[in-house]
Every structure is written in structure tokens, then in C-alpha cells.
Amino acid sequence: MNVLVPRAAVESNGQIASKTLVQAGITGLGHRVPDRILTNAELETLVETSDEWIRDRTGIEERRIVAPGENLASLCEAAARSALENAGLSALDLDLIIVATCTPENLFPSTAAQVQNALGARCGAFDLEAACSGFVYALICASQFIATGTMKNILVIGGEVMSRYVDWTDRNTCILFGDGAGAAVVSAVEDGFGIIGFDLGADGSGGELLHCAVRPTETNNAQIFQNGREVYKFAVEQMGATAVRALESCGLSGEDVDLLVPHQANIRIIKSAAKRLKMPMEKVFVNLQKYGNTSAATIPIALSEARQSNRIQSGDTVVLVGFGAGLTWASAVLKWS
């Protein structure tokens, strides 16, 4: 059972501990995307494609790409500063920083450590890699430290610079991806609010379908490969299924959801997930037309924009659902406080 409700914790010796679990929720949001816009029309000059094909098959109209001087850490730092301000906290209030990314600048040090230094935080920091499901994985990971009362405030960032790893001669992939970062502060919230259910999963047998191999001895060594049709089939099947499992884990169904914030990969995949959940598209947040697929960053960027545009009200039931390379999938149900 994946439900996080306050209850007595059972210690390893079977005795009931005196501590109860604390509800964890999102108390601040922020995001940053690069200023540089790459339109479908510009892509027509790079590969044999058309604005019409890209819009029809994906819903994407443009995406953001880092300019010289920008990098993953700088996007994550800007998103983090905005989330901290939104939460009314300073970097010194943080107990942990987790960056979900599959496009780090370096294998080490971690992006999270770079962000910790840039913010002037004094806490632990690590990266988490679950591709496009990474933000939800990191959110659930953070919520466990809050639930046990061992930490008070955790910064969870989803950030990607996909443009560094895209093969700009491959029309099957280069039209899909973009750069950006979104951040959430995770802290204790009132009982009955915050993260009330989740579902995490992986099927490594599908790893070859979407991968980016690192070959340090070769120049231009890491590029994204994708079997689009197979990933599409997986996404359509798993996106609805993981959301249903997360909702069932807290006794809810699609009809109880006020806002679905899905991974922004393809409008056709999102529509099929909404159908499976019996949700009208008015209850689904979509911004992929502006940013494309920013992998682990899509969900926190969308959440941050949803808050800014008052699409989320106190008491709303919000479902986050992601899927991606691994293959992985992840959903979370939040009662907004």
C-alpha cells in the first residue's frame, strides 16, 4: 500500500514507535526555461520535416534551448531560487537537495552539489536518474524524509539540457526535446493534505527502446536513440495505468481528480491517458506546445505554471504522472494545501 497517512510507525523489533508519520506536500514552486526559442520552422532547415507534421504528430510548436553561458546547473539554480521565494524559505532552511536529471553536464560532481554551492545551502545533495519519471521519483523519495520527521524542507528539482544530447540530424528525435528546469519545496503540511498516494515502476527489459549510451572514448559520444512507435505504445498503456494505480492506492478514481499534470511528451499520449482516466481535457494541464519534452523538468515546470495561472486551488486533488526511459513510470496524488 503506497498511502502516506499519519499512523504509528512500527520499529524493526516490532514495537510501535512513539513518532507518527508526518504528511509531506509541495509548499513552493518555481521554474526557469532558456530565453532562446527554437521553432518548428527552424527545424525545417535542419532536417526533412515540417511544422505541420510536428504539430499533428506531437502537438509541439516550439521548444527552448540553452544559450552560451547557460547550463543545467544555472537553470536549476534559477528554478530553485524561485521555488524558495514562493515557499518563503532561504537556502539555509534546506535539509536536502535532490536533482532529477538524465542530462548532467558531468558524470560527477552531481548537479545537485553544484546547485547547493550556488544557492549557499548547507545540506546534503544528490542527483537521481529515472529519466522523464525522475521528478516524481525524487518527490516521493523526498516525502519519505519528511514523513519520518528526520528532515523539514527538501528542494526537489527536475532539470534537463536535452539539447546537448540530441542528434540534430535525426528527425525522429530532434523535434521532440527541449531544455528547462522546475523546482518544488517539499515540507510538512496539515494532515489529510500533501502526497496521499503514489505508484513507482520500472521495466528494464525495454531499456533499448529509448537510450543514450555514454562512450567516453568517442567524440560526440552521447546521443539519444528512440524507437518512437514502441515508446508510444508503452506510454499510452502505462500512463493511464500508473495514474489509476496511484489513485486506487488512496481510494480515489479519475472522477475525483481536479487537475492532471502529465509528463509533456506528446499531446496524443496525454489525450489517451485522460480518456483512460475518464477526464475531460479541461482538467489536464498542457504546455508542451511551448517547451516540447524537457524530460524530468516537464512536470515541475507545468506545476509551477499551473500555480501561477491559478489552475490549482487549495483542496484540489492533483495527479502527477510521468513515464520515460528505463523504461520507468511514476505517479503521485496530492491533496493541495
Ligand SMILES: CC(C)(COP(=O)(O)OP(=O)(O)OC[C@H]1O[C@@H](n2cnc3c(N)ncnc32)[C@H](O)[C@@H]1OP(=O)(O)O)[C@@H](O)C(=O)NCCC(=O)NCCS
Ligand atoms: C516520435 C513520434 C512522434 C513519431 O510519430 P508516429 O506517428 O509514431 O510516426 P512514425 O514513427 O510511425 O513515422 C511515420 C512516418 O513519419 C516519418 N517521420 C518521422 N519523424 C518525422 C519528422 N520529424 N518529420 C516528418 N516525418 C517524420 C517516418 O520516417 C515515417 O515515415 P515512413 O512511413 O515513410 O517510414 C511518436 O512515435 C511518438 O511520439 N513516440 C513517443 C515518443 C516519446 O514520447 N518519447 C519520449 C518518452 S519520455
